[in-house]
Amino acid sequence: MRLPEIRESEAPPQIAALYDDIRTVMGVPFVNLIHRYLATIPGALESAWEIGRPAFVEGRLDRWAEEIAARAELDSLASEAFSSKLGKESRERCAALVDVYNRQNPRNVIVFTAFRALLEGDGEPFDGPPSRLPPPAHPPPRAEIAPLPRVDDLDPQTRTLLEDLRREQGLSETVVVPSLYLHLATVPGGVEAAHAALEAPLRSGRVGTAAARVVAFVPHYAKALLEAPPHRLPRGVYERRTEIAANVGDFTERGIPSMVVAGRILARAFSR
Numbered sequence: 001m002r003l004p005e006i007r008e009s010e011a012p013p014q015i016a017a018l019y020d021d022i023r024t025v026m027g028v029p030f031v032n033l034i035h036r037y038l039a040t041i042p043g044a045l046e047s048a049w050e051i052g053r054p055a056f057v058e059g060r061l062d063r064w065a066e067e068i069a070a071r072a073e074l075d076s077l078a079s080e081a082f083s084s085k086l087g088k089e090s091r092e093r094c095a096a097l098v099d100v101y102n103r104q105n106p107r108n109v110i111v112f113t114a115f116r117a118l119l120e121g122d123g124e125p126f127d128g129p130p131s132r133l134p135p136p137a138h139p140p141p142r143a144e145i146a147p148l149p150r151v152d153d154l155d156p157q158t159r160t161l162l163e164d165l166r167r168e169q170g171l172s173e174t175v176v177v178p179s180l181y182l183h184l185a186t187v188p189g190g191v192e193a194a195h196a197a198l199e200a201p202l203r204s205g206r207v208g209t210a211a212a213r214v215v216a217f218v219p220h221y222a223k224a225l226l227e228a229p230p231h232r233l234p235r236g237v238y239e240r241r242t243e244i245a246a247n248v249g250d251f252t253e254r255g256i257p258s259m260v261v262a263g264r265i266l267a268r269a270f271s272r
Contacts, residue, residue, distance in 0.1 A: 052111030065106035125238035176255030
């Protein structure tokens with residue numbers, strides 16, 4: 001099953017403004033699939049972003065992401081030796097993509113774990129419109145990154161490698177299609193190189209073990225995001241909270257933690 005989404009190029013003005021704010025505050029050139037999915041549900045993305053935005057601005061999420069990486073011993077991970085035909089320019093393009101995701105994923109897993117806790121909590125809904133977030137203080141960054149391709153537009157070999165990576169990461173039965181792999185598909189040979197670098201650590205269980213450590217440490221930080229101010233869900237989101245929580249859970253329990261670990265391995269692989 002694939003999630004519905006509002007792609008950045010197709011976003012109506014209100015969603016486009018919210019995407020701009022997310023890109024600007026996070027310092028990234030695009031928004032992730034989980035953002036694009038929540039944007040299809042009126043009030044859902046606004047609710048999640050209201051939880052995380054202050055902590056992004058204050059720098060707390062950066063500190064917490066570093067603490068999680070240290071506690072989960074992610075720096076001990078190293079890519080296995082692998083054969084790649086990528087030239088220097090292609091490796092650099094892949095490394096730049098991985099760097100963007102490595103800045104987003106550790107912070108996103110905290111924010112969306114907090115949002116899932118709100119969805120699964122005992123709070124009451126409210127009937128007013130979502131809060132209006134202030135406009136971006138600066139224009140969003142415009143990095144030279146290719147548009148995200150659609151899965152159906154990939155060649156058969158790349159789709160096969162993508163599905164193999166999803167299967168080895170335990171994502172085949174989830175709604176998660178890692179956007180990093182789709183972006184790497186814009187570099188000829190990028191997904192093939194990522195598959196070669198990740199194959200051994202995935203099959204040995206090292207990625208899964210490290211991802212489980214990430215999952216174990218995140219709730220402590222997510223709880224801190226919900227302490228103040230009090231957060232409530234718009235009624236339309238509240239009425240769909242079970243469905244939304246299940247989809248967000250695929251990301252926070254499996255997809256994003258696994259990609260936090262995979263991203264660390266790929267960063268070292270593409271820097272060689």
